[in-house]
Amino acid sequence: xxxxxxxxxxxxxxxxxxxxxxxxxxxxxxxxxxxxxxxxxxxxxxxxxxxxxxxxxxxxxxxxxxxxxxxxxxxxxxxxxxxxxxxxxxxxxxxxxxxxxxxxxxxxxxxxxxxxxxxxxxxxxxxxxxxxxxxxxxxxxxxxxxxxxxxxxxxxxxxxxxxxxxxxxxxxxxx
Amino acid sequence: xxxxxxxxxxxxxxxxxxxxxxxxxxxxxxxxxxxxxxxxxxxxxxxxxxxxxxxxxxxxxxxxxxxxxxxxxxxxxxxxxxxxxxxxxxxxxxxxxxxxxxxxxxxxxxxxxxxxxxxxxxxxxxxxxxxxxxxxxxxxxxxxxxxxxxxxxxxxxxxxxxxxxxxxxxxxxxxxxxxxxxxxxxxxxxxxxxxxxxxxxxxxxxxxxxxxxxxxxxxxxxxxxxxxxxxxxxxxxxxxxxxxxxxxxxxxxxxxxxxxxxxxxxxxxxxxxxxxxxxxxxxxxxxxxxxxxxxxxxxxxxxxxxxxxxxxxxxxxxxxxxxxx
Numbered sequence: 001x002x003x004x005x006x007x008x009x010x011x012x013x014x015x016x017x018x019x020x021x022x023x024x025x026x027x028x029x030x031x032x033x034x035x036x037x038x039x040x041x042x043x044x045x046x047x048x049x050x051x052x053x054x055x056x057x058x059x060x061x062x063x064x065x066x067x068x069x070x071x072x073x074x075x076x077x078x079x080x081x082x083x084x085x086x087x088x089x090x091x092x093x094x095x096x097x098x099x100x101x102x103x104x105x106x107x108x109x110x111x112x113x114x115x116x117x118x119x120x121x122x123x124x125x126x127x128x129x130x131x132x133x134x135x136x137x138x139x140x141x142x143x144x145x146x147x148x149x150x151x152x153x154x155x156x157x158x159x160x161x162x163x164x165x166x167x168x169x170x171x172x173x174x175x
Numbered sequence: 176x177x178x179x180x181x182x183x184x185x186x187x188x189x190x191x192x193x194x195x196x197x198x199x200x201x202x203x204x205x206x207x208x209x210x211x212x213x214x215x216x217x218x219x220x221x222x223x224x225x226x227x228x229x230x231x232x233x234x235x236x237x238x239x240x241x242x243x244x245x246x247x248x249x250x251x252x253x254x255x256x257x258x259x260x261x262x263x264x265x266x267x268x269x270x271x272x273x274x275x276x277x278x279x280x281x282x283x284x285x286x287x288x289x290x291x292x293x294x295x296x297x298x299x300x301x302x303x304x305x306x307x308x309x310x311x312x313x314x315x316x317x318x319x320x321x322x323x324x325x326x327x328x329x330x331x332x333x334x335x336x337x338x339x340x341x342x343x344x345x346x347x348x349x350x351x352x353x354x355x356x357x358x359x360x361x362x363x364x365x366x367x368x369x370x371x372x373x374x375x376x377x378x379x380x381x382x383x384x385x386x387x388x389x390x391x392x393x394x395x396x397x398x399x400x401x402x403x404x405x406x407x408x409x410x411x412x413x414x415x416x417x418x419x420x421x422x423x424x425x426x427x428x429x430x431x432x433x434x435x436x437x438x439x440x441x442x443x444x445x446x447x448x449x450x451x452x453x454x455x456x457x458x459x460x461x462x463x464x465x466x467x468x469x470x471x472x473x474x475x476x477x478x479x480x481x482x483x484x485x486x487x488x489x490x491x492x493x494x495x496x497x498x499x500x
Contacts, residue, residue, distance in 0.1 A: 003219055022222035023258055045251040049315060058290070058318040064250040065319070068222050069264060112315070133399035134313025 005068045011036060012080030020067050027051045029067035030077065038078035038107040042136075049135030052108035053077050059115045061134070078107035081114055089159075090114060090152045099148030101139035109135050113149045123153060221261040228268055228349060228378065235263060235374040236351055242376055244286050245319040247312060248328040266321075271378060280383040282347075285323035285376070289335075290314070292322060299497060301382075303338035303389030303408045303490070310334050310393050323377040326359065329367050329431075336363065336432040337408035338391050341422035342382045350375030365430050386420050387412030388494035390486045394478050396469065403427040404470035407482040411490040418445050423487065425462055428479050433461040438483070447491050451484045 004019040007029070016034055030036045030053070039062050042050030046064040053062045054076040082088030090110050093099065100106045109132070116123065116131040123131065128149050129142075137145060223240055225231045234240060240261035243249055253259070265271060265286060272286040274295050281297065289308040297305070311317050311325070311334050325335035326346065339359050346362040348355050351374055359380070362370050371377070387410045395401030405427050412420035421439050426432035438457055442450060464475035 003221055005222065021219065023220045046247060046316065052315060059315045060318050061315045064246050066222060068224065069266070130399065131314060134315040
């Protein structure tokens with residue numbers, strides 16, 4: 001007897017439709033069905049955050065969620081953030097500040113950090129550490145990860161795309 | 176709500192189990208070469224996703240599925256065990272999610288997520304609940320984990336329980352026999368044990384209007400992502416420099432989180448400066464911790480008393496500041 005469920009997902013702007021076993025986890029649907037392998041399987045128990053994706057605007061762990069529960073959702077993975085030719089500010093910042101060692105946690109780190117800076121564009125170091133607490137780096141390279149995120153926040157706030165930041169900079173320039 | 180799986184060594188079991196075709200546990204073997212056996216493949220897990228409470232209750236009365244909401248406790252708890260024959264996902268049920276203002280209090284729907292509670296516009300007595308919400312796992316967990324899941328999981332270290340106790344929260348339950356209400360203290364019976372009956376689910380937590388300012392403090396081995404060694408929630412209303420109304424609860428210091436009625440009675444009418452001495456001098460039978468991997472009983476007991484004084488002080492000071500403002 002098949003009790004497969006009909007699933008529709010929008011991943012990184014692309015629509016997907018398929019039948020899945022009820023027990024299929026979101027992370028495996030992404031990695032093995034859709035070949036979106038940026039989200040990693042680290043611990044399988046929602047501790048490590050390597051599988052972090054953005055689901056309907058919120059950071060979640062794709063390893064502890066059935067794909068059926070994500071039916072109809074919009075999902076962003078690291079593949080939807082920047083491109084090899086045009087890195088996202090956070091990706092560039094991780095490169096610049098050595099925010100990775102082995103790199104296994106990095107897709108989850110950056111996917112989470114993008115949301116963190118949307119939620120709080122001017123975080124303190126404490127707020128970065130708090131907001132990234134669900135992402136574990138087993139190389140323990142936290143210092144540079146935090147540094148990368150803070151530097152990216154500065155960079156993004158200095159860019160003309162943020163009208164508030166532009167206003168702020170103009171005031172400073174006038175002074 | 177990582178209490179369920181946090182202390183257990185990281186294990187690839189359950190997800191692998193879901194992914195491969197293994198579901199029946201006719202033996203106690205953890206994992207074996209029989210994963211893909213055809214006989215196991217026949218026993219597929221069913222995932223119900225009803226949109227109405229009536230449908231959910233009918234399904235519960237049928238093949239008795241396990242209830243799934245955020246899954247943050249359920250998935251890790253399944254570990255290497257068998258996949259359940261059926262799960263009932265209640266997160267699509269209309270009216271079960273969200274916070275509503277009622278005539279005499281607040282109704283927090285069962286599937287309201289911790290991040291929704293932290294972001295909600297609620298009176299200061301809820302500040303302890305919000306502070307606890309921000310300590311539940313990490314942001315990703317708070318985006319998935321639900322308030323009812325936290326109480327139904329009935330971990331002695333559930334972050335949500337002490338702040339709900341000081342708010343006098345009442346659990347709303349629905350089953351075939353209709354709706355009933357239980358004070359939270361009567362709902363959680365012991366570690367992993369609740370008063371939930373067969374084919375019954377929690378539909379909401381009702382919080383009556385309460386005075387004062389809430390606070391929550393948790394002690395763990397590190398700042399983030401830990402299971403508490405001890406935690407304290409307080410709700411304090413000050414009047415003329417004295418404690419006018421007080422509720423205190425401790426968690427992770429006994430089989431269930433508990434209010435401290437003797438202490439509440441003694442401290443009411445006292446000045447804030449006297450709190451520390453009184454807490455030190457009064458026997459608190461509710462604080463009866465165990466030794467475990469996270470802390471010794473003696474350490475927990477001392478830490479809990481320190482947290483009680485700090486939580487009351489923090490709430491009282493915030494309460495007085497908001498009066499000035």
